[in-house]
Amino acid sequence: MKRPWLTYGLAFIGGLVVSLIIISFFVALLVSLLDKGWGKPKIGVLEVKGVIFDSETYLPAIRELKERKDIKAVVLRIDSPGGAIGPVQEIFEELQSLRQSKPLFVSMGGVSASGGLYLALAGQRIFANPGTITGSIGVMIQLPNFEKLMDKIGISAEVIKSGDFKDTGSSFRKLSERERKYLQEKVNALHHQFVRKIAEERKIELEKVKVMADGRIFTGEEALSLGLVDELGNFYRAVEAAKKAANLEKAELLYFPEKKGFLSKFIEEKLPLGGLLSEHFSLRGFYIYQK
Numbered sequence: 249m250k251r252p253w254l255t256y257g258l259a260f261i262g263g264l265v266v267s268l269i270i271i272s273f274f275v276a277l278l279v280s281l282l283d284k285g286w287g288k289p290k291i292g293v294l295e296v297k298g299v300i301f302d303s304e305t306y307l308p309a310i311r312e313l314k315e316r317k318d319i320k321a322v323v324l325r326i327d328s329p330g331g332a333i334g335p336v337q338e339i340f341e342e343l344q345s346l347r348q349s350k351p352l353f354v355s356m357g358g359v360s361a362s363g364g365l366y367l368a369l370a371g372q373r374i375f376a377n378p379g380t381i382t383g384s385i386g387v388m389i390q391l392p393n394f395e396k397l398m399d400k401i402g403i404s405a406e407v408i409k410s411g412d413f414k415d416t417g418s419s420f421r422k423l424s425e426r427e428r429k430y431l432q433e434k435v436n437a438l439h440h441q442f443v444r445k446i447a448e449e450r451k452i453e454l455e456k457v458k459v460m461a462d463g464r465i466f467t468g469e470e471a472l473s474l475g476l477v478d479e480l481g482n483f484y485r486a487v488e489a490a491k492k493a494a495n496l497e498k499a500e501l502l503y504f505p506e507k508k509g510f511l512s513k514f515i516e517e518k519l520p521l522g523g524l525l526s527e528h529f530s531l532r533g534f535y536i537y538q539k
Contacts, residue, residue: 291323294323301335327364351372354373354374356382
């Protein structure tokens, strides 16, 4: 015996459940946006922490800081000993672009050395604490050598290469004098890029920068006397300067890269096309080192 009322009833209940899920999603989305003070003037805070191995975390965040109309100024908060040169230069270039459209101030935390200092150069004004560790202007290549260990355990490596320098830096043998000279030339060239950038951005004579660019670290007080920073002060001094530059009496702080909340994670991981939705609604929250 057919029971059309049962079929219609189940369809109604199913439709109601789906409708409730959709409504709940948009209510949660609205609450999330209101909680962030959507549309109110804000100061964006870009946090760069730890060793910088890649730029993928920071580039989208900088682009969003640049494009969002409610973010009126940006504070770059650095607590980093530096990192790989390529990613640091890539982040710096994007920060320079940001500086052309919005006030950009820098707050150095406990450590802002080497690549951390390089990024700080993008700011129109740099704040450091008296005890901040900065400087360490230099470049180095670290090459582990396991040759003696391999000899002890009786293991060797055969290398077939297309050119003399193809396996330069191999962990299984020492560098030849020719290779050492070749790598030293690269280090010198990269070091000169760093020195030149400091001279350009901080308006310091190139020869003076060369004197301080031997890898030494400086305190915030020393950096101020050398012209590497503009003012001694903590994070909130930089925030106040950013507010003043943007003509704001009050402003909320919005931190980047954003940490993903429950809703964002749920959208990305549980719902079909979640990644696309989260992007649309902006809910996402051998190395050569600068030394």
